[in-house]
Amino acid sequence: MSKKRAGKKKEKGKERVLPTWTGKLDITRSGMGFVVIDQLEQDVLVRPSDFNTAMHGDTVEVRVTKPAARNGRMQGVVSRVIDRKQQAFVGKLEISKTFAFFLPESDKPMPDIFVPLSNVNGATNGARVMVRMLEWEPGKKPLGEVIEVLEDVAENDLAMKEIILENGFPLTFSEDVLEETARIPEILSQADIAARRDFREILTFTIDPVDARDFDDALSIRKLKSGYEIGVHIADVSYYVQPDTALDKEAYQRATSVYLPDRVNPMLPERISNELCSLRPHEDKFTFSAVFHITAKGEVKEHWLGRTVIHSNHRFTYEEVQEVIESEEGLYKEELLLLNNLAQKFRKQRFKKGAINFSSQEVRFKLDEQRRPIGIMIKESKEAHQLIEEFMLLANRYVAEYIGKIEVNKKSIPFPYRVHDQPDEEKLVPFAAFARKFGHSFDTKSPEKIAASFNQLLQDVQGHPEQHVLEQLGIRTMAKAIYTTKNIGHYGLGFEHYCHFTSPIRRYPDVLVHRVLQDALDSKFVFDKKMEEKCKHSSERERAAMESERAGNKYKQVEYMQNFLGEEFDGVISGVSSFGFWVETVEHKCEGLVSIASLSEVDDFRLIESDYMLAGLRSGRKFRMGDKVRIRVVSANLDKRQLDYEWVITASLKEHSKKKNNG
Structure with missing residues (x-):
């Protein structure tokens, strides 16, 4: 958020200059407001009478009226609302x-x-x-x-809608946007086809989740005399979504699709995302492509970037491709096995050059007709997923490198890079000390040494009791990836240049990338002075989407665990605090809190932050992140999206605790 201008205040005959800032208004339950400003360590207090129509989460301009006293906050009034976080609300009429x-x-x-x-x-x-x-x-x-x-x-349907609204995403598209979308021609013009590189005769297919409807990327492959030509073809959303139209303005405001367990709240209307732009099989489609000449050893000899037209021959699911990889049988097996072989070579090279190999598990809910969860599945990254991932990373990197090398009058073109900073030293030092307690050394002398240490640690902990805790804590030391025009590289991937080019149906920065890239290919170098502002907005909307997704998953966890009140499960401690510890069940991956109050009959527990644990003052009992425990489900509160667990204490331990307390 930025400092806008100075206000004036008279003080004993002098004019005292007090600033005006831009920030986000946070209203507490008591009604008091605080404007959070990026550049300031302390926020600005605003009383309810001075909100000037601003509501919780709005981006506002705040004029400071009273400077900070010793150990106090500045006070101010909202001079105007710049952007409303939420436009729709649920209630009673x-x-x-x-x-x-x-x-x-x-x-x-x-x-x-x-x-x-x-x-x-x-x-x-x-x-x-x-x-x-x-x-x-x-x-x-x-x-x-x-x-x-x-x-x-239904209550669960309404809860999902409220989550979307609370995070500032509209549930519907305006009439202007829908009318504009309806007017877009479905038939591709021959003139536009002729202006593109034609890939329609080359074998092309998509690989997506089984329930996907918006296919935004496809791969083509053909044999050359020395190696292979592999095309990464991305839906040409920027052809349909023109700058400054109602459709474009709506897409920018949303900036991303939101994926909840039972629905998608899309960035673009369905006619764009699922019909016009979706790379459906047996249809001619306009794409923006990165085409590579790759040797059998996985070396990129040359590449080409530009607009294309494709015709997908087949729509694969990840499961179908994984079956071909494992059995070495099936449709287009030679092409799929070759692509997989190259992808694994790219993957190996990335980790060798410093990319960090954090593995992740994705929890998915099996839902009934009323969208209630009846089962939980763990989706793991297999070679079929890695195949697509590596070719998307390749395209993203080469597009960013192409733009990154262009200078006009010694100035770089404003461009939405996807960057990832080095780990936070304040978080890294205690993490390295904690890892040493398990016998894992950690070299923090340079960014390269840190990455190598992470990869060695992640390899060494596989199958060990401390695996879960060190993986989770390692991820928490990492900075958050953001969009910005300031290219500092992507630390986690080990890339000097990186951007998002491959998902324009669901991410607005990819649309911006396509536009800048086409201008550059046409030798039209546009210096968009608002690009950094657009990057910040996109990063903020991405965080809001992640908050929505976390809240949606938590709601479904609580909804599911309502079926198991009073039942016991094995779990792993996933976090600790002064008021208790969180446990994630092994069977369902559902996280709940064991409050410190529920442990009072055993001992008085205190938080030891350096060891990520609660320790009993008398019994010596310890609860540390990564420890396995047995819990009982005692409460599932849908309104608060909160699960409460109870630690299951054995009869002998209860007796032992009583004796200690009495003795």
């Missing part, structure tokens, strides 16, 4: 003869919304509804309209 009022269901203080009778859209008095705020003039009540009556909406 109260209708009188001449007007209606909407009473929001929110744990944050906010005003009732005035709804003209012409805007109730069939809702009746007392109905639970979703209302969109249309405008809010200072000194007046906000004005809104009913967009959905929720009487027949």
